[in-house]
Amino acid sequence: MKRLAVLALVCAALAGCAAPSPAVPANRALADELDPAAYPRGYTENPTKQELLRDCGDETRSWRPTPGDADGPTVRAIREKGYLVVGVSQTALLLSRRDQASGEISGYEVDIATAIAQALFGDRWRQSLRFVNMPTGKRLLSLDTQLNREVRAKDATVAEVPQVDMVLADVSVTCTRVRQFGIAYSRPYLATRSGLLVRGGFKEGAQGPDDLGGSKVCSGDQTTNSAEMIEVRDRQVAEGKTPLHPVSVQDTSDCLPLLQRGLVDAIATDVIILGGFRLQDPGTRLLPYRDAEGTAAITLSGDPEKRDLVRFANGVLDRMRADGSLLDAYEAALSTVEDRSALPDEPYRD
Missing domain, CATH: 3.40.190.10 (Periplasmic binding protein-like II)
Known part of the structure; x- marks a missing residue:
């Protein structure tokens, strides 16, 4: 035993009984360097x-709510099917994050989605609000627009993207996205x-x-x-x-x-x-x-026959602005962000 200990000391002193292992940076696991997974x-x-063009005038501005929006064809169809499907991140801590222990999802964007579901379904909103996790790069392909339907028909990977009624996932407003996906934006809720x-x-x-x-x-x-x-x-x-x-x-x-x-x-x-x-x-x-x-907004289908849902969402946002609940939700969710911007107040296109 004593002889083994002596040999170990000699090896250490000579620094050469075996080739040394490659040094691994303190902030990186060796497996990360070797394993593509x-x-x-x-x-x-x-x-x-x-x-990603940003400034293109009225092309990205939203439509003003009107009295008939609550009875529009898209809003009626959502009420008839019995639930609203909203695409969110589910991993954005302050905006929309699911608690893995309770299963509850919370955040600023979740508060807005909840208000829209309440406006659609009243006291039944809890049973009628469904969240779908949206990968950042494919979130806008989840909306049912004419342009997206054409892409789905040609690309099997896009066809696998789940379809939703609207996306609340910190989507910056650009006219490139309007042209590429055929989408429409609500009035911005985040700057x-x-x-x-x-x-x-x-x-x-x-x-x-x-x-x-x-x-x-x-x-x-x-x-x-x-x-x-x-x-x-x-x-x-x-x-x-x-x-x-x-x-x-x-x-x-x-x-x-x-x-x-x-x-x-x-x-x-x-x-x-x-x-x-x-x-x-x-x-x-x-x-x-x-x-x-930049500004973030609810993203919806921009097809003309579906604009009633865009106007309906804007009506909810306007009521939340008027009664102070939008600012309350904003401050509660984002209080830890020191350099957060003020709520945007951009005009409608009409």
């Missing part, structure tokens, strides 16, 4: 450029800006994306944040700088475990989502960088 489905490095989240201690002097050259920056697929990081990369390349490396994932929530495991270096999304990530991991750090302010 460590990456979420849809993980893509350096995605191609996405066009926010893009930000960047990194691990504590990572590039301490970094202020924004120009300081993240060579770093992997994660965003949800087909989001304005992903488009912004791609634009930054392309600009840095044109200027002869070391570019950052955009990474896209099917759902923005997949970015947090990637950051925690050291597989990406930063997350780019809006500060509301980042505020929820910081609550889940206080060891992260929000950079000073803020991009242009």
